[in-house]
Amino acid sequence: MGSKMSFFGLSFAKKKEREEERWLRANDREFNLSFKYATNAIKTSKYNLFTFLPLNLFEQFQRIANAYFLFLLVLQLIPEISSLSWFTTVVPLVLVLSVTAAKDATDDINRHKSDRHVNNRKVEVLINRELRSEKWMDVQVGDIIKLENDQFVTADLLLLSSSEPLNLVYIETAELDGETNLKVKQALTVTGDMGDCIETLAAFNGEVRCEPPNNRLDKFTGTLTFQGQKYSLDNEKILLRGCTLRNTEWCFGLVIFGGPETKLMQNCGRTTFKRTSIDRLMNVLVLCIFGFLAVMCTILAIGNSIWEQREGAKFTAFLPRQDGVDAAFSAFLTFWSYVIILNTVVPISLYVSVEIIRLGNSFYIDWDRKMYYSRSDTPAEARTTTLNEELGQIKYIFSDKTGTLTQNIMTFNKCSINGKSYGDVFDYAGQRLEITENTERVDFSFNPLADPKFHFHDHSLVEAVKLENPEVHTFFRLLALCHTVMAEEKNEGDLLYQAQSPDEGALVTAARNFGFVFRSRTPETVTIVEMGVQRSYELLTILDFNNVRKRMSVIVRSPEGKLCLYCKGADTIIFERLHQSCSKLMEVTTEHLSEFAGDGLRTLALAYKELDEEYFARWKEHHHEASTALEDREGRLDELYEEIEKDLLLLGATAIEDKLQDGVPQTIEQLSKADIKIWVLTGDKQETAENIGYSCNMLREEMNEVFIVAANSAEEVREELRNARMKMKPESGEEPIIIAKGILGKKSKVIPDETVDGEYGLVINGHSLAYALEKSMELELLRTACMCKTVICCRVTPLQKAQVVELVKKYKKAVTLAIGDGANDVSMIKAAHIGVGISGQEGMQAVLSSDFSFAQFRYLQRLLLVHGRWSYLRMCKFLRYFFYKNFTFTFVHFWYAFFCGFSAQTVYDEWFITLYNLVYTALPVLGMSLFDQDVNDRWSFQYPQLYAPGQLNMYFSKTAFVRCALHSGYSSLVLFFIPYAAMYDTVRDDGKDIADYQSFALLAQTCLLIAVCVQLGLDMSYWTAVNQFFVWGSLAMYFAVTFTFYSNGMYLIFTASFPFIGTARNSLSQPNVWLTILLTSILCVLPVVAYRFLLIQLWPTINDKVRYKVRQAKAAPPPLPSRVRMRRTSSRRSAYAFSHAQGYGDLVTSGRFLRRPPAARSAGFSPTGRSTGFIHTGRSGGYSPTGRLQNFRKAETSLQMYRTREPAS
Secondary structure (H helix, E strand, O other): OHHHHOOOOHHHHHHHHHOOOEEEEOOOHHHHHOOOOOOOOOOOOOOOOOOHHHHHHHHHOOOHHHHHHHHHHHHHOOOOOOOOOOHHHHHHHHHHHHHHHHHHHHHHHHHHHHHHHHHOOEEEEEEOOEEEEEEHHHOOOOOEEEEEOOOEOOOEEEEEEEOOHHHEEEEEOHHHHOOOOOEEEEOOHHHHOOOOOHHHHHHOOOEEEEOOOOOOOOOOOEEEEEOOEEEEEOHHHEEOOOOEEEOOOEEEEEEEEOHHHOHHHHOOOOOOOOOOHHHHHHHHHHHHHHHHHHHHHHHHHHHHHHHHHHOHHHHOOOOOOOOOOOHHHHHHHHHHHHHHHHHHHOOOHHHHHHHHHHHHHHHHHHHOHHHOEHHHOEOOEEOOOOOHHHHHOEEEEEEOOOOOOEEEEEEEEEEEEOOEEEOOEEOOOOOEEOOOOOOOOOOOOOOOOOOOOOOOOOHHHHHHHHOOOHHHHHHHHHHHHOOOOEEEEEEOOEEEEEOOOHHHHHHHHHHHHOOEEEEEEOOOEEEEEEOOEEEEEEEEEEEOOOOOOOEEEEEEEOOOOOEEEEEEEOHHHHHOOEOHHHHHHHHHHHHHHHHHHHOOOEEEEEEEEEOOHHHHHHHHHHHHHHHOOOOOHHHHHHHHHHHHOOOEEEEEEEEEEEEEOOOHHHHHHHHHHOOOEEEEEOOOOHHHHHHHHHHOOOOOOOOOEEEEEOOOOHHHHHHHHHHHHHHHOOOOOOOOOOEEEEEOOEEEEEOOOOOOOOOEEEEEEHHHHHHHOOOOOHHHHHHHHHHOOEEEEEOOOHHHHHHHHHHHHHHOOOEEEEEEOOHHHHHHHHHOOEEEEEOOOOOOHHHHOOOEEEOOOOHHHHHHHHHHHHHHHHHHHHHHHHHHHHHHHHHHHHHHHOOOOOOOOOOOOHHHHHHHHHHHOHHHHHHHHHHOOOOOHHHHHHOHHHHHHHHOOOOOOHHHHHHHHHHHHHHHHHHHHHHHHHHOOOEOOOOOEOOOHHHHHHHHHHHHHHHHHHHHHHHOOOOOHHHHHHHHHHHHHHHHHHHHHOOHHHHHHOOOOOOOOOHHHHHOOOHHHHHHHHHHHHHHHHHHHHHHHHHHHHOOOHHHHHHHHHHHHOOOOOOOOOOOOOOOOOOOOEHHHHOOOOOHHHHHHHOOOOOOOOOOOOOOOOEOOOOOOOOOOOOOOOEOOOOOOOOOOOOOOOOOEOOOOOOOO
């Protein structure tokens, strides 16, 4: 059904299988339409005005219970077998169908609005040699469209030309992968030469042959044939729908894929109807109840047959049988009559109540101010109302990294220069202070080009800069020169850095604030402003970064003519290449690096060396030969790099913080205490993923071992996984233990958890994961991974993310949750039982596909430990109580059958039967299900272990259901036989007989109602004014309705409908009736009270223990401890883990990647006195690769410059 209703459609699914190659021609709609490619319109809605009613009713009657009640309604319309009026079923059935239909209609209207909003966006399309503004939905494959700065990319495009030099464009892929750092795309030269000439573009008739539509975001293969030449196309020339054009005035693109065929929509995955484990259990239980109902009706039908044969003949004198009706036929009719009477074992009001409870608990999430993020004005949102209680049963969380755990903001946090550490703040006693919002910040007002978002707290570093400490100046000069960052200056002094990676930008921004401002670059020069003086350095060579070198260097000539090599990289790599005179400094710097790593910071070492002109000339010649060599070019270049990058002089080290979202380590720690396993699935590099693992306290040095699986063949991967498993549990067998679980023929294989001594972590690479997910190896992967406390999968594709989730779902009887923020997380979010989207600057694609959304990862603990746990607890209590009250109600009918000749007469008044679930018991149980809580939210955080029972299905299961049925059986016996015995041969105070049917019916139903209300009071943990009102109000309503319906007036007006005239006032005025009610109530609840007392005393649960502590405290617990800085001893990790893709150095020095040269500008400094003011506003800021303001409020500072001497003329 899901695929039929999705925007893909059945016909599209079939066509997609046939398409093996995409073939299109630019500016030729007639040719392209012959292939029937999808248009650019998207459709995510399910219904339209005409199909809503039939389709929605068809869907609703697929639910077994709804079909059952429709069948009952048909039975009730047959007079021969119905002893109940039709309205007892039709009223609740219509109510259920209407409520569900209204909810489905609302959801679909929202989908229609979303579709219309996207489809009606405007874009300029080249049609008939002119640009026309067209709706997105009207764009066709083969059209040429024009995009402008900050516009969304309309469809998957082949980039033709752009406003930038060398046909480059800058795009932000936040909607696709959650990353906000800009990426560069470049058009082919042959198409780039067309520029923005409309005539030339309209005449372009190139043909593209490429891969068919698929979901691979990082790969594209195809060819362009134009003017008899064939050109290769790859991913660097493709703009994907969902990206945003940044810092590019305009570009033209050719539509390759449109609408549902775009990679963005292909990654949305199939929308599947998600149902909770309780829903699935309920379906099984309902089938069992149907079987039980059939057994009861069969017993009573057999009883009727026997009674008709033995006793029925005695009544035929005054109740003659109809022609052809014998004992057997009477038994057949009786069977169906009892199906109608006993149908309350599966009351339709159960489903109405479940929908209301889920809706109410969804509103609690929407209304929760503690999950509201004020900075982006983003509240939490329950986007579906059917999965709330599943939030209380999560065992596995699959999380993205970038934008989910981290903010994708890097901040320059600390540094070590010439053996002195900077960045910490100390008090007068020399004690290190924790840096908070209120810690005094360094005043950068001396520097008019400083980035106001940058904050630093150690004043000694800026003093060292002002005092012109030579090592400090060289340190920041290196940071300002050794990088591949591009600078843009739209207004005087308003610099915007476009960095290949956020950490590059953070280092250049730090140098900028400390007086060494990177201003601009050309292929041959780098211009920086040093303490107010603009200087231009000749850029001779960039020795670029790659994953093997783990460092980058630049060779520059200063304005004074000095040659210098500046190098930065991983500390282990740099230390190997230092001059022996640096040994002492290296020891001190190593200590500082260990401290930085202990704070979870990413480190880089910085070094330099001065070069001899003659030596460099020879080296440059060899470098030119190597760079133009046809064979072994890479190897020869590496040798030359090794030769010149030696005998370096150590300057110091930097420490960068990849800012985690607030509260991430604490949230992960809380969820870990709740026995929830967290797996990180990220597209980032292995080093990046490990760094974040340590920062989040998912990986810890105290772990017994962290296994790295990075093999390149299937056998090696299998061996590494097996070795890891045998280390964790040597006695584990080669073959896993598989338990077949399931009901009614649907068996599923479940692999039980294997316990290990100690804590382990697993890091697995994407290429290794591809082998591990193969059918022959997936169980080995699952066994090994599930033994580990933490699992991190890096370099994974969106498809692999979904496959990992599916693997755990398939073989583990556990509930999964996936959380992410980008389009690359959508398939994972849809695959998991629960999908959570992080909403914010990273795009909305994940949110639109999610079940729940909020702005910060830390809100996940509240969603699960509070809302999820309470929802699960309330739903389980509701189901246990609902089945109890309805089974008890129905079983009394069963016992009464043995005393009424199995005649299908009801034991209660018909009106009581109609109103029992809809009025008398509806509100009290809803009150419990909406407001009950065992402990409040603060205690829930204090004891995360309270979450564990939900993972084990302890509150509602088949066993709990059986116990509930047995309890109902006992209560029904008490509620029938005690009133029966009390009424038998009893007379009123005035001597009149009281033992008539109507009086007994009234007594039985009154005893029942009071008994179930008392039971509700025992089940309730948290009484509110609303609960009190509902319980007492329902009892008052019962007596008010009873006295009204049994009054003379109602009998006189509607004689046939209200036959119980005077019964209430006659019976309820007798003391023995009230004594009977009291006795039955006590006997019903006495075993329950005794059982629960013994259970708490002898086998207390975690809930019992915590509630005992709450009673002892007699108040809320002390506030949660304030967040403390988490320090740990850790191995150092290079910030280059976050950095480059190879090759940007070549772009910089070749002149590609460069904007048009800016106009000449002044340095913009004025030599004035020293400023004494400090900045006290805003939060700690950081480098954002898009140049957006990150949580920043602009400081009001005087733009002054402190300088101790005049610059050299």
